[in-house]
Amino acid sequence: MTVKTIELALQGGGSHGALTWGVLDRLLEESNLCIEGVSGTSAGAMNAVVLADGLESGSRQGARDALETFWKSVSDAGRFSPIQRNLWAKITGDWSMESSPNYLLFDHLTRVFSPYEFNPLNLNPLRDLVVELIDFKAVNRCKAVKIFVTATQVRNGRPKIFTQPNLSADALMASAALPFMFQAVEVDGEFYWDGGYSGNPALFPLVDECDARDMVLVQINPFERPDVPKTAREIIDRINEITFNSILIKELRSVTLLRELIESEGLEHERYRDMRLHRIHGEEDLQSLKASSKLNTEWEYLCFLRDMGRQRTELWLKEHWKDLGERSTFDPQWLLKESIRDPDCGKGTQ
DSSP, rough: OEEEEEEEEOOGGGGHHHHHHHHHHHHTTTTTTTEEEEOOHHHHHHHHHHHHHHHHSSHHHHHHHHHHHHHHHHHHHHTOSSSOOOOOHHTTTOOTTTTTHHHHHHHHHHHHHHHHOOTTOOOOOOOOHHHHHHHHHHHHHHOOOOEEEEEEEETTEEEEEETTOOOHHHHHHHHOOOTTTSSSSSTEEEEEEEGTTTTTTOOHHHHHHHOOOOEEEEEOOOOOOOOOOOOOHHHHHHHHHHHHHHHHHHHHHHHHHHHHHHHHTOOOOOOHTTTTEEEEHHHHTTSOOGGGGGGGGOOHHHHHHHHHHHHHHHHHHHHGGGGTTOOSSSOOGGGGSSSSTTTTTTSOOO
C-alpha cells in the first residue's frame, strides 16, 4: 500500500479549533497517510502540540486520545466560566453568546480596560490546563512530526516561529494571546501576542523545513461572507476575521506567484515548483456561527464541531486521495484578482 505524506497548516479560532480536532482525528485513522509537519496558530497550535505529544507518548491512537482528552478538559474547565449561553439560546439551538449578559459585560470591559487593568494578576486557566496536560519534553523530542508555532512579536510585529526543541507552555500561550484578553507573553526576554496577526498560520516553515510537497490548509476562518455586517459587533468581528486571513492570503499569493515565475523563467527552486495546495474547511457551516461562539466550550458544541471536521475530511479524502502527490486541489488564483469569487468557495471540501 502506497504511503502518502502531507503537511498541515492549522488556523486559529478559539473553540472553532475543535473542527480541526475532527480533521486530525479522521486523518489519523489513515494508516497509509503520514503527517510530516504541522504549522499552527492559537487553537491550531494547541492541536499541533497535543498531536505531537500523543504521537511521542503512544501511537496514532495515542494522539487521537490525547486530542480528545485536551478538548474534554477545555470543556470541563469552561463549566466554571461566568460566560455561558442563556436558557433561550439553548432552547433555540443558538451556539453563540450574543444573548448572555456576562458575555456582553465581558465584551464591553475588554474594549474599555486592558488585560493589565482588569486582570492584573494575569490569571489564565488555559495555561494551567496546558501545563497539566502536555508533556513538552515529549513534544520536543518527537521525531514523528515537525511542529511550528507562530506568535507575533509585539515590538516589531514580525512573526516568531517556535519549533522543537524549544517549544514550551509560554511559547504556546504566546501564540494564543489575544491582546484585548491576555497580557503579552514573555519568552526569552521578548513579548508576544496572538500569532494570527503575523501568520494564521505561517506557511513558509512548511515550505522551507519539510520535504512533503502536499500542503493541506485546515481553514476555520471564512475568506468570504455573503452579507455586509451592520451592527458594531458584527463589524468588529468581520474586521478581525479579515485581519487574521490577510497574512495567509499574502502567503498563498506568494507561493502561487513564485511557482508561476519559476515555471515561466525556467528557474530551479523545486520547493516552490512542486508545491501542491489543498484545503479542508467548513466554510458554509462556519458562516452561520457568530464570532462569540468561539468562546463556547460546551462539550456538546465541541463534539458538534469535531464531527463537522470529520465529515469534511471524509469527503475530502474520498474526492482527493488520488490527487495527493499528483496535483493541487485548491487553486488560490482567485486571490490574485479583484472582485472574482473563488470557484471552490462554498463547496466545503476543496
